[in-house]
Amino acid sequence: MLHNIRVVLVETSHTGNIGSAARAMKTMGLSNLYLVNPLTQPDSQAIALSAGASDIIGNATIVGSLDEALAGCGLVVGTSARSRTLPWPMLEPRECGTKSVEAGEHAPVALLFGRERVGLTNEELQKCHFHVMIPANPEYSSLNLAMAVQILAYEIRVAYLESLKAAAPVHGEDSPYPMADELERFYQHLEQVLIRTGFIRAAHPGQVMNKLRRLFVRARPESQELHILRGILTSIEHPQAAKDELKRD
DSSP states (O other): OGGGEEEEEESOSOHHHHHHHHHHHHHTTOOEEEEESOSSOOOHHHHHHHSSOHHHHHTOEEESSHHHHHTTOSEEEEEOSSOOSSOOOEEOHHHHHHHHHHHHTTSOEEEEEOBTTTBOOHHHHTTOSEEEOOOOOTTOOOOOHHHHHHHHHHHHHHHHHHHHHHHSOOOSOSOSSOOHHHHHHHHHHHHHHHHHHTSSOSSOOTTHHHHHHHHHHHHOOOHHHHHHHHHHHHHHHOHHHHHHHHHHO
16 A cells, blocks of 8 residues: 555755655655656765665656646645645645545555745645645744655554554454453452451451552453463462472473
8 A cells, every 4th residue: 555655756956855755755664756857867865865765766757747746646635834825625744644544545645745945836736635734843844855755654654554453353352351250250369368368357458459449440451461460369379389380380
């Protein structure tokens, strides 16, 4: 799916920015770079600043117009550093990541980044389904091109990993947490051991058990952890049996 995400750089002035953007892409698993009419073709400086992502530069698609870069895309998102006179649907970077991953399952997605000094034109932004603005410090919102690519690439990766997690099959137990009756048996076992050791008195247990219950509710032990706790209690009740078990191990 990540190969369906196109990072589209429009009329980039400095080849070093192409290299830095390629590096930002590769760290997040993106590889599909489009260059629209770059003012200077990628060179040794771009390779140097890519820091190991030269394959992305070497495989970049260089086109003469934005329409060529957007051909076949099902979703187009343009980066914009300022509000426009014509209101347009806006996304936060996190929303951009989520929508890009969802749309990328079915068709290519284009993320547009404009010129270093002036960004994207109004005409270019009107080719987008959404605009995305990175909520930087309003007193100093100077993000360079590679930084902007890195931020949106990161949000796409976060959304992608979340989608994998949601789709992953569940193995083993239906739930890693114990059932309510298992917890009750643990609490009964714990109370018996605490009475036997003299830590609490059966006639006057006070609030100790209630507080211990609250402690384990906050901790929410998993089933395996609860088995360990039950084993500890059993070793207190039958210390010789625990020693014999250790010897067998």
